[in-house]
Amino acid sequence: MKDNLQKLKQDILQKLSEVKDGSALRNLEIKTLGRKGELTEMLRKINTLGLEEKKIVGKLANDIKLELAGKFRAAAEVLEGERKNEFIDLTLPGEKTKRGHLHPVTILENELSELFSSLGFSVLSGPELESDYYNFEALNIPADHPARDMQDTFYVARTGAELTRADADGADSNLLLRTHTSPMQVRAMEKYGAPLRVIIPGRCFRSEATDARHEHTFYQLEGLMVDKNISFTDLKGVLEAVVRRLYGAETKLRMRPKFYPFVEPGANFEATCFLCQGRGCRVCKNSGWLEIGGSGMVHPKVLAAGRIDPKAYQGFAFGFGLTRLAMLKYGINDIRLFNSGDLRFLEQF
Numbered sequence: 251m252k253d254n255l256q257k258l259k260q261d262i263l264q265k266l267s268e269v270k271d272g273s274a275l276r277n278l279e280i281k282t283l284g285r286k287g288e289l290t291e292m293l294r295k296i297n298t299l300g301l302e303e304k305k306i307v308g309k310l311a312n313d314i315k316l317e318l319a320g321k322f323r324a325a326a327e328v329l330e331g332e333r334k335n336e337f338i339d340l341t342l343p344g345e346k347t348k349r350g351h352l353h354p355v356t357i358l359e360n361e362l363s364e365l366f367s368s369l370g371f372s373v374l375s376g377p378e379l380e381s382d383y384y385n386f387e388a389l390n391i392p393a394d395h396p397a398r399d400m401q402d403t404f405y406v407a408r409t410g411a412e413l414t415r416a417d418a419d420g421a422d423s424n425l426l427l428r429t430h431t432s433p434m435q436v437r438a439m440e441k442y443g444a445p446l447r448v449i450i451p452g453r454c455f456r457s458e459a460t461d462a463r464h465e466h467t468f469y470q471l472e473g474l475m476v477d478k479n480i481s482f483t484d485l486k487g488v489l490e491a492v493v494r495r496l497y498g499a500e501t502k503l504r505m506r507p508k509f510y511p512f513v514e515p516g517a518n519f520e521a522t523c524f525l526c527q528g529r530g531c532r533v534c535k536n537s538g539w540l541e542i543g544g545s546g547m548v549h550p551k552v553l554a555a556g557r558i559d560p561k562a563y564q565g566f567a568f569g570f571g572l573t574r575l576a577m578l579k580y581g582i583n584d585i586r587l588f589n590s591g592d593l594r595f596l597e598q599f
């Protein structure tokens with residue numbers, strides 16, 4: 251036991267000579283002299299020795315304990331002295347905290363939300379995990395409609411609890427990742443009735459073969475206005491105001507007929523190419539125009555699904571491809587960069 255005590259003492263003195271700061275010193279002191287410290291444990295064992303041995307070893311252990319306590323005190327004083335003498339240069343520049351910033355799609359979403367709010371629209375959000383009913387059926391796209399092929403998506407199995415909600419959503423309603431923000435048209439009409447002015451920005455999903463302009467996960471911004479005596483000219487006026495705000499006062503808007511089952515008539519809308527100002531370039535495939543989204547007058551069947559009388563009210567709706575808008579605004583040539591998480595890309599905004 252005497253040998254063990256001597257060995258422990260040498261060990262501790264060695265470690266003490268290597269200590270560089272106050273917190274390391276405190277840790278070593280606790281490990282040695284603390285309640286469960288190595289030396290304390292050894293002192294406890296002395297009780298198990300015979301009387302004669304106890305006297306000799308006990309004295310040695312106490313001497314070592316006192317000696318080490320003194321060494322710890324001395325080391326603490328030295329470190330404290332060094333700390334006080336340390337020179338702190340207050341004129342050195344501080345460490346810079348890295349600040350994050352908004353994603354380019356969020357910047358655009360905020361800009362458009364502000365613009366539409368100034369036109370009297372409220373901003374809503376809706377579920378990304380949507381029912382088949384709201385995503386397709388209520389929008390006049392029945393199960394066998396060819397328009398479903400254009401918007402293939404990811405389907406999610408329901409649990410027992412969700413089946414109850416499916417009944418409320420409509421018959422045979424499976425869950426899926428929404429393919430567009432249009433399901434919120436019917437949800438908003440059901441909840442708020444007419445008259446109504448809302449926009450719904452949000453994330454959408456499609457089972458796509460991805461390329462520079464198509465992603466499986468992207469953002470849209472839906473708009474819906476329902477009132478008495480609403481016409482196509484109101485739709486065009488609102489869309490014009492938006493593209494001019496986004497791309498400058500000289501920007502022109504072009505609308506061309508396009509079929510969507512939930513509007514009648516339906517149209518896509520295009521803006522003068524931001525890069526070539528309509529002269530034709532690589533980005534607009536030499537057409538001078540860039541497609542931004544789909545729009546039209548709300549189909550009477552969709553108004554009825556939203557419990558609004560189609561004989562008393564009309565409405566228009568539009569869906570911007572928000573991620574595509576961001577590509578146009580910032581001159582980004584590959585949509586896949588948005589979800590890449592690549593900081594070299596994100597830090598540019």
Ligand code: FA5
Nearest residue numbers: 430432464465468542543544545546567568569571574
């Ligand atoms: C729709 O999604 C309709 N819900 C739009 C609409 C709303 C029409 C209201 C009428 C009334 P479409 O599939 O064309 O339509 O998509 C609209 C826009 O979303 C496209 O112009 C494009 O900008 C964007 N978009 C569609 N698919 C993708 C994709 N895979 N990746 C990125 N953007 C996409």
